[in-house]
Amino acid sequence: xxxxxxxxxxxxxxxxxxxxxxxxxxxxxxxxxxxxxxxxxxxxxxxxxxxxxxxxxxxxxxxxxxxxxxxxxxxxxxxxxxxxxxxxxxxxxxxxxxxxxxxxxxxxxxxxxxxxxxxxxxxxxxxxxxxxxxxxxxxxxxxxxxxxxxxxxxxxxxxxxxxxxxxxxxxxxxxxxxxxxxxxxxxxxxxxxxxxxxxxxxxxxxxxxxxxxxxxxxxxxxxxxxxxxxxxxxxxxxxxxxxxxxxxxxxxxxxxxxxxxxxxxxxxxxxxxxxxxxxxxxxxxxxxxxxxxxxxxxxxxxxxxxxxxxxxx
Amino acid sequence: xxxxxxxxxxxxxxxxxxxxxxxxxxxxxxxxxxxxxxxxxxxxxxxxxxxxxxxxxxxxxxxxxxxxxxxxxxxxxxxxxxxxxxxxxxxxxxxxxxxxxxxxxxxxxxxxxxxxxxxxxxxxxxxxxxxxxxxxxxxxxxxxxxxxxxxxxxxxxxxxxxxxxxxxxxxxxxxxxxxxxxxxxxxxxxxxxxxxxxxxxxxxxxxxxxxxxxxxxxxxxxxxxxxxxxxxxxxxxxxxxxxxxxxxxxxxxxxxxxxxxxxxxxxxxxxxxxxxxxxxxxxxxxxxxxxxxxxxxxxxxxxxxxxxxxxxxxxxxxxxxxxxx
Numbered sequence: 001x002x003x004x005x006x007x008x009x010x011x012x013x014x015x016x017x018x019x020x021x022x023x024x025x026x027x028x029x030x031x032x033x034x035x036x037x038x039x040x041x042x043x044x045x046x047x048x049x050x051x052x053x054x055x056x057x058x059x060x061x062x063x064x065x066x067x068x069x070x071x072x073x074x075x076x077x078x079x080x081x082x083x084x085x086x087x088x089x090x091x092x093x094x095x096x097x098x099x100x101x102x103x104x105x106x107x108x109x110x111x112x113x114x115x116x117x118x119x120x121x122x123x124x125x126x127x128x129x130x131x132x133x134x135x136x137x138x139x140x141x142x143x144x145x146x147x148x149x150x151x152x153x154x155x156x157x158x159x160x161x162x163x164x165x166x167x168x169x170x171x172x173x174x175x176x177x178x179x180x181x182x183x184x185x186x187x188x189x190x191x192x193x194x195x196x197x198x199x200x201x202x203x204x205x206x207x208x209x210x211x212x213x214x215x216x217x218x219x220x221x222x223x224x225x226x227x228x229x230x231x232x233x234x235x236x237x238x239x240x241x242x243x244x245x246x247x248x249x250x251x252x253x254x255x256x257x258x259x260x261x262x263x264x265x266x267x268x269x270x271x272x273x274x275x276x277x278x279x280x281x282x283x284x285x286x287x288x289x290x291x292x293x294x295x296x297x298x299x300x301x302x303x304x305x306x307x308x309x310x311x312x313x
Numbered sequence: 314x315x316x317x318x319x320x321x322x323x324x325x326x327x328x329x330x331x332x333x334x335x336x337x338x339x340x341x342x343x344x345x346x347x348x349x350x351x352x353x354x355x356x357x358x359x360x361x362x363x364x365x366x367x368x369x370x371x372x373x374x375x376x377x378x379x380x381x382x383x384x385x386x387x388x389x390x391x392x393x394x395x396x397x398x399x400x401x402x403x404x405x406x407x408x409x410x411x412x413x414x415x416x417x418x419x420x421x422x423x424x425x426x427x428x429x430x431x432x433x434x435x436x437x438x439x440x441x442x443x444x445x446x447x448x449x450x451x452x453x454x455x456x457x458x459x460x461x462x463x464x465x466x467x468x469x470x471x472x473x474x475x476x477x478x479x480x481x482x483x484x485x486x487x488x489x490x491x492x493x494x495x496x497x498x499x500x501x502x503x504x505x506x507x508x509x510x511x512x513x514x515x516x517x518x519x520x521x522x523x524x525x526x527x528x529x530x531x532x533x534x535x536x537x538x539x540x541x542x543x544x545x546x547x548x549x550x551x552x553x554x555x556x557x558x559x560x561x562x563x564x565x566x567x568x569x570x571x572x573x574x575x576x577x578x579x580x581x582x583x584x585x586x587x588x589x590x591x592x593x594x595x596x597x598x599x600x601x602x603x604x605x606x607x608x609x610x611x612x613x614x615x616x617x618x619x620x621x622x623x624x625x626x627x628x629x630x631x632x633x634x635x636x637x638x
């Protein structure tokens with residue numbers, strides 16, 4: 001149903017339609033204004049509740065963020081203390097089992113959340129700021145600058161993010177923060193492309209021209225009229241990049257470029273179980289399962305945002 | 314056509330040069346000092362006398378200005394001298410000659426598997442009519458892109474190699490040792506291909522010519538394989554071209570999990586040792602694979618859809634133009 005179809009209908013019909021089903025709920029937000037704020041909130045809650053997968057994903061992400069913020073909420077055990085029986089399987093006392101040094105793996109995973117979440121946030125912010133900055137520059141200035149930025153992006157795209165990260169570690173050394181920055185550099189290309197496309201699209205609109213003729217300074221046009229309108233798709237991309245960043249970050253930590261042991265990190269926790277394959281399956285399976293579920297949840301939330309966005313004009 | 318190919322090769326050379334240059338300056342101009350690792354003492358410079366350090370630096374040529382080193386390395390590379398590994402002293406060329414075939418074998422097998430699995434999965438998803446099965450089939454690729462390959466790899470090792478002893482747990486010996494790494498490495502790419510092809514097939518199936526074919530009495534399978542598939546392949550092909558890079562990146566992880574020798578394996582060790590020449594040429598190798606695969610993909614466009622003409626557009630961004638119908 002297009003915007004004009006809806007505009008021709010009397011408001012009552014639009015309201016009746018709005019409560020009907022999930023498809024109707026995905027309508028352009030503009031219409032929601034007509035039906036009032038309470039109705040809009042009620043409908044947004046309805047959309048979420050009708051998708052159990054989405055609810056579970058949001059809850060899971062909330063748990064991970066809480067665990068990163070204060071691990072004490074979920075466990076009182078010390079992630080480094082070696083005071084439990086060695087290599088005992090998952091049980092009521094040790095949900096994820098214990099490792100070869102007698103440490104509780106559940107406690108280690110909970111405490112590892114903070115490093116992973118921080119690294120993801122840094123990686124996405126680096127990609128978001130540098131990438132969309134480059135994209136904005138390319139599209140707004142155009143000509144030679146555009147050409148140069150696009151060539152830089154071609155080069156960034158041609159080298160896999162993982163290898164950019166490895167070159168980065170060779171130069172600057174290891175550590176969680178270096179992993180985060182390196183993964184962020186790998187993200188720059190996709191943010192720059194989306195931002196550039198958006199700014200080019202918006203630049204062509206009449207209101208930007210009108211603003212120019214009204215004598216508004218170029219800087220003000222960019223900050224007030226272009227950037228806010230271009231940010232929507234960029235933020236959707238940012239949510240999509242969260243899952244990808246977590247995958248890359250845990251892979252690099254798995255390869256051993258993260259914090260040195262015994263600090264718990266999700267990737268290195270999986271790696272530490274490598275020597276006990278076939279003997280202690282839980283050492284690799286449990287931390288890896290947490291990584292997989294978190295990425296899955298992040299992707300699920302991102303896809304639902306992307307879907308809402310695609311329907312909106 | 315020839316003009317187009319020449320133009321693309323020119324562009325590819327430019328990209329490779331830029332990747333080389335950027336990596337060179339990242340590796341040589343930033344802090345980190347290879348001579349310290351060479352002296353075998355990590356980054357703690359207090360254990361070695363300044364004279365010794367200066368001697369090592371001049372042996373490695375690190376005492377000269379960065380630009381001089383850059384042009385010398387670039388010139389040597391163009392003449393085919395890739396230098397020596399700082400770690401072992403082995404010529405870099407020899408290291409790569411030994412490891413590139415095994416990595417290309419792994420990445421190639423994974424690419425092939427990704428295409429076969431991804432296509433089969435998408436066709437099945439579109440073909441099945443029973444709604445619950447359709448939903449289930451559509452969900453699996455979303456799982457496939459979310460699960461880290463180091464984890465699937467280790468779980469496969471745990472069950473298939475250690476418990477059931479179906480496949481060797483490590484090494485590069487023959488076909489049976491290639492199966493697990495290739496399957497694990499293929500999963501994310503196959504999932505992406507399946508997702509894109511499903512979407513693309515659904516769009517194509519909604520177009521008017523399909524109704525015509527239906528009216529002529531073609532079976533669903535025939536419509537799907539004979540008519541819709543070829544018209545839906547292009548977006549998937551582009552995505553697979555982009556995944557070529559991911560496969561090289563992923564093979565670093567896969568080689569670590571399955572203890573295979575290969576480019577990924579030597580690179581991870583080189584990073585530990587700040588072995589700049591090896592890391593530099595790994596990046597150039599990955600960029601080369603990416604550039605070559607994407608050139609092939611562009612040329613395949615014409616084979617798959619004859620309406621597409623490759624024109625030597627002034628901007629490399631606008632590479633393809635549909636001929637006016």
